[in-house]
Each structure stands twice: as C-alpha cells, then as structure tokens.
Amino acid sequence: MESRFEISSASVAEIRRSIEAKVISYDEALSTAFDRMGQLDKEGPKLNALLSLVEVDEVHLQQERSKPLSGIAFLAKDNIDTQDLPTTAGSLAFEGLPASSDAPIITLMRSLGATLIGKTNLSEWSNFRGIYSASGWSGVGGQTRNPHRLDRSPGGSSSGSAVAVAAGYVPIALGTETDGSIICPASVNGVVGFKPTHGILPTEGVVPISRTQDTLGIFARSVLDVEIVYSALIDKLGKGALFGEGSASTNLSARPQPTPFRIGVPRAGFFGYSPKSDLVFEDVLIALGEAGILVIDDIATRAGSDLSFNIGHELLVLRWEMKQELGKYLSARGVEGRSSLEEIVDFNRDNSSREMSFFGQEHFLAACEMDDSYRSDYEVARSTNLGHTRGEIRKTLINGDVDFLLVPSMGPAWLIDHICGDVIAGSGYSLAAIAGLPSINIPIGDVFGLPVGMTLFGDAYSDLHLLRVASRIQEILSLKLLPGFSTSSGL
Structure with missing residues (x-):
C-alpha cells in the first residue's frame, strides 16, 4: 500500500489490513472518503449520487475502533430510515426530514463499527411511482449520472449507491431491491451488487413496496468485500444456522457441494435483448470452462422446467402490497399531510411542476384503488x-444437477431520456426477485466502454455458497472496470 491511502480503489479487506498495520489511522480511512467526494465535486462531473452527508467532525466523534468494520465508511440508499440524516425516498414530500429512529440495518452496520457518512440518490419511491420514469431521477436529488458515461442511465432504483461505489466514494453501500433495483444499477455501473435471500436482512425502517419481494442488499467493487460485510451481518443477527439447516431435498445449501462448481445456463427468455452483451457473456462461459467450472448449457431444457413468470401477476402483487405496506409506513412516520398514500398523491398533484414534470404517478393511483x-x-x-418461480427454479437446479443458474444481467446503459423514460429491452434478474432468492451481479466486461454484467442466482439460503462461487468467478475474470467520467460516447 502507498503511504497515502487511496479509498477509490481500496477494498474493505485492504482498509482493515492497513489500519491494523498502522499504515493509516481510523480517521484517515474515513477522511479519504470525504476527500474523494470533494475532489470529484470540484474537479470532476456532477454525478448527483448523494442526497446528504454527515459532518466530518461528527464522523470522528462516532468512531468505533475495535469492531469488525471499524474504519469502513458506507453510504445508504435514501429509502432507509436514519435519524441523523433525512430519509426522503427521493420525494419532496419528505425533503429535509429525518426519520424518528434508525432502521435496524443501520443500527447493525454501526454496531459492527462501520460509519455511515451519507445517503444516496435513487429513483424516486424506488421507481414505483409512475410508468414512464427515468432511472436515477428524484425530486429531491435530480438526475443521478453514470460515471462511465454521463449521458447514460445509472440504472435504478438504487442508483446513487451503485454510482458511489463505482466512482470510488466508498468501498460499500447499501441498496434495496424489489425487482432489479440492485442488480440493474450494479450491472450498468460495473460493480458487484448482491441481493440476499428475502427476509434474511431486516427490512423494517425501509420505505416499502412489497413485503414478499423487498430486500436489502450490498454494493461493492469485489465479491469478497460483500462476503465480509454480509457474513458479519449474519453473525450479528445470529442467523448463521439458516445456511446449514435442512435436508438435501428441501435446502440445496445443505447438499455436499461438488468440486468443481456446476453452473447451469438457461437460454430461452434470457438472451437476445442485447446481442453485444450476449457476445461478452459467451466469452465468459468459455473462460469459466477453461478454468475448471462445469457450465451446463440450456439447462432449463435439460431439466424440463419453465423459467418464466407472469408480469401482470407481479404488478398486481406489488400494487396491492404497496397500498398495505406503504400506508403503514407513512402512518407510522407521522408527518402531517403525508401520512397516507392518498395524501402523497395529493402532494404530488399540488407540487406537479417539480414532482411530475417528467412522469406521473400511475402506480400510486392504481395502488390507491386496491380495495x-x-x-x-x-x-x-x-x-x-x-409458487411457479420458486418451484421451477428449484426443479431446474435439482433435475439439472447444478448449484446455480447464470444469465446475462441486462444490456449496457441506455441514454438518459426524461421525455420517453427508460428503454430496457430485457433483463435476467426478475425470476430471483419474484421468488425471493439470492442473486448477485458480477461485472464481466464492456460494450464500447459501457459495463455489462451477469447474474448468478440459486436456491433460498444458498447465499454464502453463492458468494464463494461468485468470488471465484470474479477471480477468474480478473477484471477492472474503472469509470472514465466521459460526457459522450464518441461514436
């Protein structure tokens, strides 16, 4: 390590080792995160990845010095409650308003010694307000930008968290996913994004959409960093037993794990939405095979399974559960004139020039009708x-005799468009999201300088094994996708 610690490229493990070796101090490890953000703000482009920051002096006062994540700065998506920083979900309805208490996940991270230094911008209301939204835009923060190409989308809805890690602000950031909100921004920003098994990390204090799909997750530049943080959280929660209990017939994580790893690649419905990304993915499959990982192609056909889902069913579930869950959250938040979904709808109408200048609130209106x-x-x-998605994924894994499934995450980042909204041709992350199963985006390369990734997913409670396999894959690929902060494609 150099004498001047460089947070923009350091891993959690490197930071911890450097502190323990007294190469840097706890204070320096945190100060460099602020230095990096300040440098980019003054000399570089405006990414709009952050909505609020704590004061540097307050950070040092809060420092825990003998915990597993001491000296590690992290950021949190601004739909996660904090009492010392505003929690807005990107909406002007809560601009400048902190929650009454920290969400349990914030308390957990702090108990491990990690230091929250700010909140990140997001697709407002986690991209479930209006149909024609642009990912990464919120009324509070404006448009988040992709650090690889500023005119390209950062993905969403955990836009700012992924951008902040890609830009080197912090080594880790928290996000949330209902369907793609971690995997999508991780893929287009060239970072690792991990969505655990649904229900493992506590989602209390997270502005909700769906009780059956909302999941907290972690962004980092390496899978190993994710594993370090996630394992510490699991140990703190006392949930380690979840990953070792159960019989082989009901819990694949309990099966003896074969060596080498066996990974299945389903074809139908997962390819063709980005031919250039598909070519990168095919090259990766060759590299994995050459490194000793057994890749079983067209696994769904071999297993006789149907890896499809009904988007109409999912939409109905999300709208119904949003009406129930967001209503409870808003009522508990207790802000006058903002204590129900209907009042938020009215607020948006009353402030339409700022809140709805680009897109509307069709999902909110539909949710209000869910009686x-x-x-x-x-x-x-x-x-x-x-039932279908969980059953068919498990059928594929068991009948195909593989540990995990691997698909392209999505295509490269699209142009930011506030007139027509997002243009996404397809993605591979929805099955795991709907089924509540663990998934992770692994960066695999780029298309004309724009990152692309692939999604590895598996059965419930296979999280730790998933991370180990993903870490091995990242080691094989040995890839670094550094942002260029360019203003146009140059094509």
Missing part, C-alpha cells in the same frame, strides 16, 4: 407467481 374487491385476485397472483 378488498382485489383481495382474491391478489392471493391468486401471489401464490401462482411465487
């Missing part, structure tokens, strides 16, 4: 979609 007459439809949609 008891929709209950039976909701229950059918939820049981059918969840």
